Amino acid sequence: MSETLILSKRWGKPNSAALETYRQDGGYAALDKALGMEPGAIVDEVKKSNLRGRGGAGFATGLKWTFLPKDVRPRYLTVNGDESEPGTFKDRYILEHDPHMLVEGIAITCYALDIHRAFVYIRGEFAKQARSLEKAIADARAAGIIGPRLLGKKDFDLEIVVHRGAGAYICGEESALLESLEGKKGYPRLKPPFPAVSGLWAKPTIINNVETIANIPWIIANGGEAFAALGVGKSGGTRLFGVSGHVNRPGVYEKPVAYNLKKLIMEDAGGVVGGRKIKAVIPGGSSSPVLTADEIDISLEFDAVKAAGSMSGSGGVMVFDESTCMVRVLSRISKFYAEESCGQCTPCREGTSWMEGIVHKIESGHATVADVAKLEQISGNILGMTICALGDAAAMPVQSFLKKFKHEFLQHAEEHRCPYGDHGWGLEQSSRAARVGAITY
Amino acid sequence: MTKPASVGAVEELPREKIEHFDRELQAILKRYPPDRKAAAMLPALRLGQEVFGYASPAVQRLCADRLGVSAARAEEVATFYVMFHTEPVGAHVVEVCTNVSCSLCGGERIFEYLKKKLALANGQTTRDGRITVREVECLGSCGTAPAMLVDEEMYERLDVQKVEQIVGGLK
Numbered sequence: 046m047s048e049t050l051i052l053s054k055r056w057g058k059p060n061s062a063a064l065e066t067y068r069q070d071g072g073y074a075a076l077d078k079a080l081g082m083e084p085g086a087i088v089d090e091v092k093k094s095n096l097r098g099r100g101g102a103g104f105a106t107g108l109k110w111t112f113l114p115k116d117v118r119p120r121y122l123t124v125n126g127d128e129s130e131p132g133t134f135k136d137r138y139i140l141e142h143d144p145h146m147l148v149e150g151i152a153i154t155c156y157a158l159d160i161h162r163a164f165v166y167i168r169g170e171f172a173k174q175a176r177s178l179e180k181a182i183a184d185a186r187a188a189g190i191i192g193p194r195l196l197g198k199k200d201f202d203l204e205i206v207v208h209r210g211a212g213a214y215i216c217g218e219e220s221a222l223l224e225s226l227e228g229k230k231g232y233p234r235l236k237p238p239f240p241a242v243s244g245l246w247a248k249p250t251i252i253n254n255v256e257t258i259a260n261i262p263w264i265i266a267n268g269g270e271a272f273a274a275l276g277v278g279k280s281g282g283t284r285l286f287g288v289s290g291h292v293n294r295p296g297v298y299e300k301p302v303a304y305n306l307k308k309l310i311m312e313d314a315g316g317v318v319g320g321r322k323i324k325a326v327i328p329g330g331s332s333s334p335v336l337t338a339d340e341i342d343i344s345l346e347f348d349a350v351k352a353a354g355s356m357s358g359s360g361g362v363m364v365f366d367e368s369t370c371m372v373r374v375l376s377r378i379s380k381f382y383a384e385e386s387c388g389q390c391t392p393c394r395e396g397t398s399w400m401e402g403i404v405h406k407i408e409s410g411h412a413t414v415a416d417v418a419k420l421e422q423i424s425g426n427i428l429g430m431t432i433c434a435l436g437d438a439a440a441m442p443v444q445s446f447l448k449k450f451k452h453e454f455l456q457h458a459e460e461h462r463c464p465y466g467d468h469g470w471g472l473e474q475s476s477r478a479a480r481v482g483a484i485t486y
Numbered sequence: 487m488t489k490p491a492s493v494g495a496v497e498e499l500p501r502e503k504i505e506h507f508d509r510e511l512q513a514i515l516k517r518y519p520p521d522r523k524a525a526a527m528l529p530a531l532r533l534g535q536e537v538f539g540y541a542s543p544a545v546q547r548l549c550a551d552r553l554g555v556s557a558a559r560a561e562e563v564a565t566f567y568v569m570f571h572t573e574p575v576g577a578h579v580v581e582v583c584t585n586v587s588c589s590l591c592g593g594e595r596i597f598e599y600l601k602k603k604l605a606l607a608n609g610q611t612t613r614d615g616r617i618t619v620r621e622v623e624c625l626g627s628c629g630t631a632p633a634m635l636v637d638e639e640m641y642e643r644l645d646v647q648k649v650e651q652i653v654g655g656l657k
Contacts, residue, residue, distance in 0.1 A: 131585045131624040162519075169532075169569045170625050172638050206517045211528050211567035214623065228527030228553070230566035246522060289587035289628035296629045331586060331624075361628065363587055377586050381623055387566075474592040476643040479629040486630045486643060 049275055051263045051283050052256065053299040056142040056482030062177055064184040067145040073190060075262035079153045080199045082265075087157035091261065093269030095281030097302075099135075100125055100217070100254030101330065101358045103347035105279070110158060112241035113249045121250040122155055122163040123226065123240075124258055127210055127217035129168055130330035131381060132361030135285035135297050136255035138481055140167070140174035143259070144181035148205065150261035152191055155203050158251060162204045165255075166222050169211040179207050214385035218433045219252045221387065232389045233433035256285055276302040280346045284360050288314040291321070291366040291471055296480035303346040310341070310364055318473045321366040325450070329358025331378050332438030334445030335371075355445070366471055371450040372457050373469030375442060376404045382439030393436035396427040400443055407454055408469070410462040417454045421447050498544050507537045511552055523553045527563050531570055540571040568622070569638075576611040576618035578656045581635040584621050587628035592645065596632055597621055599646050600653065617656060 055061045055070060067073070079087055092107030113120060124147070128136045139147055151163050167175045182191070182205045189197040191205060213231045215221045221231035223245050244250025260282055264272045273281035280302045286309055289295045293315030300309065306328060310316070317323055323338040328345070333356040343353045350357040365374060383401040388394045403420045406412040424443040427436045447454060456464055463469060479486040510533050511526070518525040530553060534545040541564045550560035564570045571579075582597040600619050604612055611618040627633035630642035634649070641652055 128626045129624060132587055132628050133624075134626045134628045134630075137626055168626065169567070170622075170635060170638070170640070173640065208517075208525075209528065209532070210569075211532065212569035212622075213567050225528065226525060227522075228524040228555070228563065229559070230562050287629055289631060290590045295631070363590075363628070365590070369590070374586060377584070377589060381585060384623060470589045470592075470594065474590065474595060476591050476630075476632060476645060479643070481629065 048300070049283060050299050050482075052139060052143075052146070052259055052285055053297070053482035055146075056138060057484040061142045062144055062181065064145060064181065064188060067143070071266075072145055072262075073149055073196065075266040076149050076152050076156075076190070077196055079156055079265050080195060084157045084159065087153065087265065090264055090269040091157075094260075094264045094272035095269075095276060095279050096257065096260055096264065096272065097280055097347060098254055099256035099260075099284060099360070101130065101356075103280075103357065106253060106257055109241060109253075110251060112239065113158060113251065114242060117249050118159075119162065119248055120158060120160045121245045121248055122151065122158070122160045123219075123222065123245060123250055123252045124151060124163065124165040124255055125217065125219065125222060125252055126165055126167040126171070126174070126255045127214075127222060128171070128255075128359075129214040129217045130332065130359050130361060131378070132287065132289055132327060132330045132363045133359040134287045134289070135360060137171055137174050138285075138297055139255055139259050140171065140178050142482070142484075144178045145185065146259045146262060147178065147255060148181050148185050148191070150258040151205055152195060152203060153261050153265055154251070154253070154258060156195060156199075156201060160251070161202050162206070164206050164208050164226055164245070166208050166210060166216070166226060168216075169209050171209075175207055175209050182207065213387075214381075215387045215433070215435060218435065221433065222252065223250065230387070232387055233435075235432055277344070277346055278348070280348070284345070286345065286360045286362055288362045288364065290364040291318045291369070291473065292316065292364050293318055293477060294480050295477060296486075297482065298480070299482065300345075303344040303349065305342065306345050306350075306362065307342045309345070309362065314364070317364065317366045318477070319366070321368060321472070323364060324367045324369055325365045325371060325374075327361075327363040327365075327442075329356045330361040331363070331381065332356075332434075332441055333358045334441050335449060337449050366473075368465070368468060368472040370408075370463055370465035370469035371446055371453045372404065372408045372463065373465065375446045376401075376408045378442045379404045379439065382435065386435060386439070390431040390436065392427045392430040393439065396423055396436070397439045399423050400427075400439065404443070407457045408463055410457060410460070412458045414455060414458045417447070417451070417458055420454075499538060499548060503537050504548065507533060507548065508552070510537070524555050524559070526553055527555070527560065528567070531560070531564055535570060540574050542572070546572075574611075577616050578637055579618045579620070579635075580653060581620050581622040583623070583625045583627070583631070583633050585624040587624070588632040591631040593632035596634070596644055596646060596649050600649060603650075603653075617653070
C-alpha cells in the first residue's frame with residue numbers, strides 16, 4: 046500500500062517552491078473550490094477532518110475556529126512558525142520547499158473565518174525560510190491570487206505579512222507570540238481570555254501552527270472525511286515527525302498520525318548508530334517526558350502517547366543510545382529552559398536556574414544524594430504554578446528523567462563523577478545524512 | 487518620515503545612516519496597520535542593527551522615537567531577544583548550537599574547538615574585531631545536526647573540518 050503524503054509530497058521536486066510548479070501540480074485548486082463554498086461549510090469540513098494542532102498541544106483545529114465571537118471585527122489569523130522546541134524541525138521544510146501550500150491554506154482559512162489580515166510569525170533564525178515565504182506571498186499577490194480579490198474572482202481583501210522573531214523560545218507560546226507581534230518582549234498573558242476572544246491588539250485571533258494550516262488545502266480538496274480516515278479516533282491525517290539523535294537516518298518523515306514510534310525509529314530512521322541499543326526516547330520535543338526503550342512500542346497519536354505517560358507534542362523524536370549519559374542530557378535540557386524562561390513568574394524564573402545548577406552539580410560530580418532529592422522537590426514546586434507552560438516544560442523532563450533513570454543520578458552523586466567520562470553524549474558523535482521527504486541532506 | 491529625532495542621544499548617530507534607516511523603515515511600516523506602528527519594533531531594531539552595526543542605546547532610542555513608544559519599551563525589547571546585540575560585536579558572528587540533538591552529533595565539541603582555536607570565551611570577540619563566537623539554543627536543525635549560524639545564515643551537518651573551512655574563509 047502506498048502511503049498518502051499530504052505535506053511532503055512535493056519536497057525535492059525541481060523548483061517546488063515556485064508558484065508555477067505549484068499550479069502545475071494542482072495548487073490553488075482547493076482555494077478555487079473553497080470560494081464556491083459557504084464559509085461555514087469550510088469550517089465544517091475542517092471539523093470533520095479531525096485535524097488537531099501540530100504545534101504541540103494537539104487541540105482540535107475546527108473547534109478552535111468556532112471560538113471566535115460572531116460580531117467582533119477585525120479578526121486576525123496568526124500562523125505560528127516559531128519552531129523552537131528542541132528536537133523540532135518540520136515547519137521549516139514546508140516554508141522552504143512548499144510555501145505556496147501554506148499561502149493557500151492561509152487564504153482558505155481567512156476566507157472561511159472572514160479574516161483579512163494574517164501574520165506568519167517565523168523565528169528569527171530562519172532567514173532563508175522567511176525569504177522563501179515572502180517570495181511566495183509576493184508572487185501570489187502579483188498573480189492576483191491574493192490581494193483585493195481572491196484568485197481574481199472573489200472580492201475579498203487579504204494581506205499576509207511575515208513577521209520575524211529575534212531569538213526567544215517563549216515566543217512560540219501563543220500569547221507571548223502575540224506580545225512579540227505587537228512589538229513587545231515575549232511575556233505570556235494570563236488566560237482566559239483566550240486569543241480567539243481577545244488576541245492581537247485585543248481582537249479575536251486564531252493562532253495555528255504552520256503544519257496545521259498547510260493541511261487545509263488537502264482537506265478542502267479531498268474532504269474532511271478522507272483526512273479523518275488517515276488517522277484514528279479523533280485524530281485525522283498525517284504528521285511530520287522529526288527524528289534526531291543517535292539514529293542512522295535522521296530526518297523528517299510524514300506518516301499517519303497513529304504511526305508506531307518504534308517502527309519510525311528502527312525502520313524509517315534506520316535504527317540506532319553502531320548497532321547499539323536504544324536507552325531512551327523523547328517522543329515530542331524536549332519538554333515531553335522521556336520514555337525508556339521498552340516503552341516505545343506505541344502509537345504516536347496524541348492520546349496514545351499521553352496514555353504512555355508522555356506527549357506527542359511537536360512530533361520531535363529524540364533518540365539516545367545506550368552509551369549516552371542521561372544526566373548529561375538533562376543537564377543540557379535544564380540549561381535550555383533556564384536560559385529561555387522569560388522571567389515573569391517567580392517559580393519558573395528562579396526554579397529553572399536552580400534545577401540547571403543542581404543537575405550540573407550532579408553531572409560534574411560535586412553533588413550528594415540529598416541534591417537529587419532537592420531537584421525532585423524543586424521541580425514539583427514549578428509544575429502548574431506559572432502563567433504559561435514553560436515552567437511545566439522545564440519540570441516535566443526533570444521529573445521523568447528522575448523517575449526512569451534515577452540510578453544514573455544516584456551513581457553520579459555516590460561516585461562523585463560521571464561514569465561516562467568524556468563520552469556523556471554517547472560513543473558516536475558525528476553527523477549523518479538526513480532524509481527530509483524525498484530529499485537527502 | 488523626515489522629522490528629526492526628538493531624543494538627544496540620536497544625534498550621536500551619523501545623519502546619512504539615519505536617513506537610510508528612515509527610508510527602509512517606511513517599507514517595514516507598510517506591513518502593519520497604520521495605527522499599530524509599535525508592532526514594527528522587532529523589524530525596526532533588526533534594521534537598526536544592520537544599519538548601525540549593533541542595537542546600541544542610541545539605536546534603541548531612534549527606534550522608540552520613530553515608532554512613537556517610550557525608550558524603555560525599545561530597551562526592554564532589545565535586551566529580551568538574543569538576536570539583538572546591545573553591545574558591539576565582531577564583523578562576523580558565529581553562533582553554534584549545543585542543544586541536545588546537536589551535541590548528540592558533536593555540537594558541543596565543535597563549540598569547544600572554535601573557542602580554543604580563536605582563544606575566546608563564549609560571547610567574546612577576537613582582538614582584531616573580526617569574529618564573535620557564541621553558544622546558542624536549538625536552531626531547528628536537529629535532523630541535520632550539528633548546526634551553526636554565521637551572520638544569520640545556517641550551516642548544517644558540520645564537523646570540525648567543515649567549521650575550519652567556513653570560519654577560515656571569513657574575511
